[in-house]
Amino acid sequence: MTKMDKIGPRHVAIIMDGNGRWAQQRGRPRLVGHHAGAKRVREIVEACPDVGVKYLTIFAFSTENWKRTQTEVAGLMRLFRRYIEREARALLQEGVRVRFIGDRMKLDDKLVSLMDNLELLTSTNDKVHLTIALNYGGRDEVTRAAQRLAFEIEQGRLTHKDVDAETLAKFLDTQFLPDPDLVIRTSGEARISNFLLWQSAYAEYEFLDTLWPDFTSDEFKTVIGAYGTRDRRYGAVLA
Ligand code: FPP
Numbered sequence: 001m002t003k004m005d006k007i008g009p010r011h012v013a014i015i016m017d018g019n020g021r022w023a024q025q026r027g028r029p030r031l032v033g034h035h036a037g038a039k040r041v042r043e044i045v046e047a048c049p050d051v052g053v054k055y056l057t058i059f060a061f062s063t064e065n066w067k068r069t070q071t072e073v074a075g076l077m078r079l080f081r082r083y084i085e086r087e088a089r090a091l092l093q094e095g096v097r098v099r100f101i102g103d104r105m106k107l108d109d110k111l112v113s114l115m116d117n118l119e120l121l122t123s124t125n126d127k128v129h130l131t132i133a134l135n136y137g138g139r140d141e142v143t144r145a146a147q148r149l150a151f152e153i154e155q156g157r158l159t160h161k162d163v164d165a166e167t168l169a170k171f172l173d174t175q176f177l178p179d180p181d182l183v184i185r186t187s188g189e190a191r192i193s194n195f196l197l198w199q200s201a202y203a204e205y206e207f208l209d210t211l212w213p214d215f216t217s218d219e220f221k222t223v224i225g226a227y228g229t230r231d232r233r234y235g236a237v238l239a
Contacts, residue, residue, distance in 0.1 A: 007052065007228065008051060008052045008053070008224055008225075008227060008228050009053060009180075009181035009182040009204075009224060009227050010052070010053065010054050010055060010178060010181055011053070011054070011055035011056075011057070011177065011178050011179065011180045011181050011182075012048075012053050012055070012056055012057070012180065012181065012182045012183075012184065012224070013056075013057040013058070013059075013180040013182070013183045013184070013195065013196055013199075013200070013203070014044070014056070014057070014058050014059065014183075014184045014185070014186070015059045015183070015184070015185040015186070015192070015193060015195055016037055016040075016041075016058055016059060016060070016186060016212040016215075017185055017186050017187035017189055017211075017212055018033075018186050018187025018188075018210070018211030018212045018213070018214075019033035019034045019036065019037040019211070019212055019213060020033050021033070021187065021211055022036060022037075022211040022212070022213040022214065023036075030072055031071075031072065031075040031076075031079070033213055034075065034076060034079055035079065036213035037212045037213045038079060038083055039213075040212060040213055040215055040216075041058065041083075042087065042090070043216065043217045044056070044215070044217060044220050045091075045094075045096060045128060045130055046094065046217070047217035047220050047221060048128045049127060049128060050221070051220070051221050051224040051225075052224075053128070053224065054128065054129060055128075055129045055131070055177060055178060055180075056128060056129070056130050056131070057101075057130075057131040057132075057133065057174075057177065057180060057196070058130070058131070058132055058133065059133045059136065059193075059195050060080065060132050060133055060134050061076060061080070061102070061133070061134045061135055061136070062133075062135075062136060062137055062193065062194060062195075063102075063103070063135055063136065063137030063140045063194070064137065064193075064194065066106075077107075077108065077111060080111060080134065081110065081111050081114055084111075084114040084115065084118050085114065088117075088118055088121060088122075091118070091122055091125075091130070092121055092122055092125065094127065094128075095125045095126065095127030095128065096122060096125055096127060096128045096129075096130050097122045097123065097124075097125040097126060097127075097128070097129050097130065098118050098119060098122045098130045098131075098132065099119055099129070099130075099131050099132075099176065100115045100119065100131070100132050100133075100134050101131055101132075101133050101134075101136050101141070101173035101174055102133050102134045102135040102136030102137075102140075102141075102173065103135050103136070103140060103144065104134075104135070106135055107134065107135055115134070129177070131174070131177060133195070133196075136173070136195075137194045138194045138195060138196060138197030138198065139194060139197065140194075141172055141173050141174075141197075141198070142168075142172070142197065142198055144171075144173075145168060145171035145172045145173075146168075146171075148171050149163060149167070149168065149171050168198075169198070172198060172199070174196070174199055177199070179199045179200070179201070179202065179203065180196060180199055180200055180203045181203060181204065181227070182203060182204045182205075182206060182223075182224075182227050183195070183196070183200055183203045183204070183205050183206070184205075184206045184207075184208065184223060185205070185206070185207050185208070186208050186209075186210050186211060186212045186215050187208075187209070187210070187211050187212060188207070188208075188209045189207070190207045192205075202235075204227060206223050206226075206227070208223070
């Protein structure tokens, strides 16, 4: 197990933080930082096959981000719509399968339909699996999973004895994903901010000072390379 892990992480998850500060440092509105951040997404997705990363999961909008100003929230939602419209063709051609996690109920219909279409359009791709967390929160995800599980029990399709970690994981938004091996957070904050709480139980963490819009594919590759030197024990003592 350790030997294989040393080759590199198969699933990398990223908390893309620091867009606002990047813009502020330049005396620009926060949304300018988000636009610069969106450009980086393409560069990092394209770098994945070079370093053997098959699954990339990025935190685009959290369940807590609604607390930002109305201008910023509306600007981000517009950015997500434009991102999907503009990037769909390139993502399809580059073999990227895109999926979204998070609660879609609170998102506007136009955005949800773009998300659905992109998932469908790229559904037969297999080169890189890009998962975008949008209106996602780890506690919210586990809560929604528990509700669905409770409903299955109520309907008599499951009993309480069926509830174990494996079954619960099947009710999570990430049911189609392996657990992340490495979680990266940019911008100097050492917090996980409700991202993939269940799934990251054994993940390695890398906290970087770089602000997200400055995060290059070279730095990404360096981080992935450094991961290869770590031993992961999954709680066990290895000989
Ligand atoms: C955190 O920076 C970033 C966000 C809340 C939004 C992340 C979104 C993008 C990178 C835009 C593109 C994404 C896609 C999928 C198109 P912050 O605003 O919290 O920065 P700060 O901590 O410096 O204020």
